[in-house]
Amino acid sequence: MLEFTEQPQPNEEAIKPREIIKALTPQEIIDEQEYVRTGLEAMRNYDQITYEHMLAVADLISEIWKKIGLSAKEASMLMEAGLVHDMGKTNIDQGILFKKGELTDEDWEEVKTHSHQSAKIARENDRDLIAKIVAAHHDHGRSKSAHRINENKIYELMIPERRKIDQQSDKLSNILAIVDNFEGLRSERHYKTSLPLEEVEKILLEKFPTAEDLRVIEALMELHD
Ligand SMILES: [Fe+2]
Numbered sequence: 499m500l501e502f503t504e505q506p507q508p509n510e511e512a513i514k515p516r517e518i519i520k521a522l523t524p525q526e527i528i529d530e531q532e533y534v535r536t537g538l539e540a541m542r543n544y545d546q547i548t549y550e551h552m553l554a555v556a557d558l559i560s561e562i563w564k565k566i567g568l569s570a571k572e573a574s575m576l577m578e579a580g581l582v583h584d585m586g587k588t589n590i591d592q593g594i595l596f597k598k599g600e601l602t603d604e605d606w607e608e609v610k611t612h613s614h615q616s617a618k619i620a621r622e623n624d625r626d627l628i629a630k631i632v633a634a635h636h637d638h639g640r641s642k643s644a645h646r647i648n649e650n651k652i653y654e655l656m657i658p659e660r661r662k663i664d665q666q667s668d669k670l671s672n673i674l675a676i677v678d679n680f681e682g683l684r685s686e687r688h689y690k691t692s693l694p695l696e697e698v699e700k701i702l703l704e705k706f707p708t709a710e711d712l713r714v715i716e717a718l719m720e721l722h723d
């Protein structure tokens with residue numbers, strides 16, 4: 499007589515795709531990546547505000563990545579980019595960074611190199627995708643031209659990331675730009691007060707007008723509902 503043996507139930511663990519489903523936390527990234535840790539320590543001593551800003555940007559990304567449809571891997575990459583995106587400011591004179599009053603055109607040219615300096619730090623640590631995301635973090639939205647670095651300067655700094663931007667790094671760097679702006683507008687600084695949420699939303703919608711941008715902006719707004 500034919501015997502029916504009970505089929506073993508597939509173990510749920512075993513049938514899960516081998517894709518990483520859990521994103522790292524900003525703290526795990528700091529613990530895992532030495533260059534992130536040492537860079538943040540250097541920044542804390544050089545410019546406390548930028549240090550806190552980079553941590554805050556990474557935290558915001560950790561809160562919205564699922565809502566905006568990123569994979570865990572993309573989220574981890576983007577958080578790492580958030581933790582290092584302004585690190586290049588440690589190469590910018592403190593006299594310019596903390597200047598009271600208007601910056602001169604020359605000062606601005608100097609400040610604008612920070613995204614490329616940050617990218618350089620990531621690239622020197624073999625984090626090429628992070629370097630690409632970071633290099634372009636001021637190249638998105640409507641006022642991007644204001645932050646455009648002089649093309650000659652790119653060659654002078656020998657920064658290849660700008661020319662290597664692909665669809666994925668462009669998408670991630672655009673999200674970083676929105677979160678970066680949001681954090682900057684919402685936080686209190688010695689030279690400005692924090693803007694009300696409705697005002698921040700209006701500014702972001704004007705500056706970042708696409709449907710994908712809207713999804714990111716809404717996710718950020720919902721954090722405060
Ligand atoms: Fe920046």
Ligand SMILES: [Fe+2]
Binds near residue numbers: 551583584678
């Ligand atoms: Fe920033």
